[in-house]
Amino acid sequence: MLTLECPYCGVMAEETELAPGGEAHLKRVGPGSTPEEFEAYMFARKNPKGVHFERWRHAYGCGKWFLAARCTATLEVFGTYPAQCSAPPQALQDKIRARRPDWKGF
Amino acid sequence: MSEPVSALGHASFDGFARIREIGPLGMLTLRARPDVAGLTAALAAIGVTRPEPRRMALTGERGCGWMSPDEYLVILPYDEANAAMAALSQQLSGEHHLVANVSDARAVFRIEGAKATQVLAKLMPVDFATLAPGELRRSRAAQTAAAIWAEGDGFTLVCFRSVAQYMMGLLSHSAMPGSELF
């Protein structure tokens, strides 16, 4: 059972205090998008074995959504960060690259 | 009009810790960003201290808890809630905020005694040894949401009113005589 540190309130929360929200950094497409674009937004997920970015909500705590970078194979957590961004912070990307030199990047 | 009644009519249980349902307490939810102008003063105007992150600032029968970066829980006597809500709205008018009276939406419990921590440690995935003085911790108790803070000779626990009976059951079960953890 995972533990993730909520970047908003600093609580190291266990999985039962969190609600999962799937892949992070999806870019919403709405009316006017092509079927292919909409399909990609709605259904296409990376589901990698390795470095992954995902959404979590501190549901039983401060209620905030945050994002987490972790390795789906080893469950190593590289970091958590606020949801109000469209890409992981550079410092976190650097840390991931240090831990996973063969990572292809965000 | 009738008198407001708490969810369980002040039910209590004596185990290795004492469980009491109290209330209803006056409670306001205030949503506002920390940088809102006049926030500290607005809270002071209704007699509470603006808390540090993750803290409950208690002053007598009043208190103000940090619930999230843009949410506070104001505690005060039940009868004062509506006036305080109006005062807060007045003080913060012109600033983006939301204040709601949630006095009736909650049930409040006291868990008291030297081993009160053990009652909660059976229900909450919380490391009580690292709980800071004055810390307000939001988590869950078994299967339902709960917020706790240390107060007096034990803890105060706040949960939703609809699950008050469940919470009383949990706390009583956990405080059963002879079931001390250590």
Next chain:
Amino acid sequence: MSTRLQKGGRLIDRSRALEFSFNGKRLMGFQGDTLASALLANDQMLLGRSFKYHRPRGLVASGAEEPNALVNLGTGARHEPNQRTTTTELFAGATATSQNHWPSLEFDLGAVNSWFARFLPGGFYYKTFIHPRFAWKHIFEPIIRQSAGLGKAPREKDADRYEQAYAFCDVLVAGGGIAGLQAALAAAGEGARVILLEQAPVWGGRAPVDGDVIDGQPAETWVKATIEALGKMGNVTLKTRCMVAGVYDHGYVLAEERVADHTPGDGRPKKRLWRIRATRIVAATGAIERPLSFAGNDIPGVMLASAVRDYVTNWAVSPGDRTVVVTNNDDAYRTALALREAGLSVPCIIDARSNADGPLPQRARALGIRVETGKAIAWVKGGKRVTGVALCLQAGEGAPLEEIGCDAVAMSGGWSPVVHLWSHCGGKLTWDAAQAMFRPDATRPPTSHDGQALVFAAGAANGALTAAEALADAARAGASAFGKQPGPHAQAAVSIEAPLEPVWIMPQGAGPGLKMKMWLDPQNDVKVSDVQLAAREGYESVEHTKRYTTLGMATDQGKLSNINGLAVLAGALNTEIPNVGTTTFRPPYAPVTIGALAGESRGDIFQPLRRSPIHGWHETHNAHFEPVGLWRRPYCFPVGGETHQQAVNREILAVRSGVGMLDASTLGKLIVKGPDAGRFLDMLYTNVMSTLPVGKCRYGLMCNEQGFLSDDGVVVRLSEDTWLCHTTTGGADRIHAHMEDWLQCEWWDWQVYVANVTEQYAQIAVAGPRARQLLERLGGMDVGKDSLPFMTHAEGTLGNFPVRVYRISFSGELSYEIAVPASLGLALWERLIEAGRDLGVIPYGTEAMHVMRAEKGFIMIGDETDGTVIPQDLNLDWAISRKKADYLGKRGQERTHLASPDRWKLAGFETLDGSVIPDGAYIIAPGVNDNGQRNTQGRVTSTYYSPTLKKGIAMGLIRGGLKRMGEVVEFNTVSGGTVRARVVDPVFYDKEGEKQNV
């Protein structure tokens, strides 16, 4: 005969005799006994029967690895099957019965299976019961179920209670032997918060039995002093009777504490499940001795050498006057020495190695014990009890050299580290050829959230089998687990032991006749011959072989059989053991009671049932409740001897002709406020909410991004920048989370706040032609037609209650929903009931509400919708804005499939005979599909008897929808027939909506 020795027994208190019973026999034991040691002391060698052949089974081990000695423990509401006698502490009044035999333990008809053992080889089940197909269900399975299984499942509700507790630490040490103690000392000395758990009731593990000397004192003295020292440290928590069952991701550990197992009925929880979050874990879980595979090694009286030593030393129980020791290592000589010290006879030590000249064998020889090297047991003689062994050459095929009479055999095939906790989270193993064991590979540990090692193996669990090695290893592990360098540690006297010689089959050239009698897994009756057969039949993977032969699938999960089995498999496949590998170690280490996993969640606190502020009134007024999410809502309020259907019909007619009250407190209520709130709601709802005037109400629909209808409710504009959104009862938390999601993750620059005030208010629907009359009796605010028209709201007081009143209707009648602070909800409800008594006011439940809304053709989320329905399917186009450029679900609804004219769309249905269409019925279409099933063209979504119209009414989805109006279609029925119904307008009652707008 096994018996109690006159002296000794380090764990028993002879001054405290305990009476207990086994199969009705009254027996005596002592405080400190396990059930196993007490039974053995009473000469109860035969304890059960094996699973397949019903062979006699006795004790093999003295701990959690015991495969045989399982019993039914307790009676009635305290009955528990499959309790391991070796880990069950004896208590006064314990009642145990043996398992898996019929009619009796001594005489078991099932034992005939063993006469046919030749015909019941590995994979027997798969081979035999395949044909004919029907026979499995009707013949084989019932017979197998009758004869299979171990203990009897309890029939009564468990009289005991259970609980859980959370704990946190820097270093969790699993295992309270000398390695665990040393590791705890090392970590705690550096300041770590340490939890040290031991599964047994006593500390110290094997060292006190083995006679180790630590820091110049007997191990027992050192253990006692160390526990005292640890107990005085404020940063150390000590627990005995607490087994670490599993290690999970990020240092989550489950441990089961046996709080009152040994004191049943004393009011304490029987068991407690600890949910521990440990930064690092030290696995000081020791090692388990391996049996040897020789013919007849399953006969009662053949035991692990270490277990024999335990019974003699710990509990002063002799397994027999004469015990033959058979071994491939020096350690087993300790058993011979312990037996001799207790005054018992050791006729022979049979050592498979060609030489045995270390200090321990020399001591044995010095005592005059006969030591036969290069020898083996050809077979064990005896039926329900060992009577002797046949000696042979280990190098040969088993020709007997001599028969040696004995009552017990103590066997040792070497030791296997308990690597379970290391392996649960993916720690890898390495084959240690010198010690013939798999041990943790420190270079490939399980890792935690920081990518660093999570588990540190220590002592025997890490392959450090001697006390001196174990202490050094544990000091290293304990300090490393807290990121420190090891400091000084306790020193044990060095004992020199010669290396073991791996022996997987005894004798090595044994033929098929002997191999068929060599048990690997005595509970499930898996023999050397079965594994070899599996290999011949092409099974190469150890995981497949396990399932094919059932090796290691018994309740001990292969603790004894695993390594021997895979060694035999490696031999049969002519490969090395590490190439075969091990099966996967999964939690729990030993069985955990389901009661402990459930914890407090049973009875009244099984789940957090939600109760409205008026719930108590409903209970006292005979409400029949139905679950709606976690809420319990009154379904109806039967009066007198009414059936539920009668009550529902009465309630509907009373509302339609008079006035009724519904507890609507459970409806979700979300306040949405801010400069961008209107814009936000326009994105969330399919229609426009930003234009809703203050004081007005508007019905709205919410969809998910796919376009599917997710929730509905009435939106109220409270002020210029504040709206109140009603959600469905089940939708409050979900929609609140949905709103926060979009506000936090997509439109985070929009200025909107949401507050969930669902539980702040009790909400009472007052519906029916006399509703206004009732409210006016309370006095206060004006609820007249003109001052509070349909679809508006107002704040004020009713009978001095502070209220907000909404003129909205879900029944189609004149209707008010009154919100009042929850703590006044019951008082207002009672006031209304009282005030309306002469108006005939009645409480009505959710079913009346459902029927009335169906009579009006109103949809219900969850009935008309199932996550694949878009609003357009329900003819709700009027509630979908065409002007808005965007809203959640708009793009999804534009998908070609969802815009197809062939979609099933909402219509009403009336059966031609007035009957009620069955729930879930489909509308039949011509022809059959690829599976030979009848084609369908629609389905019913809501179907009721309407007491208002005195006939069955229904809504449903049908291809083409209302374009089919007037057509007669066929619904299937439960009995296999069909019922004919006409497609009609789904609004059955008051089509013009006049009644609600008066």
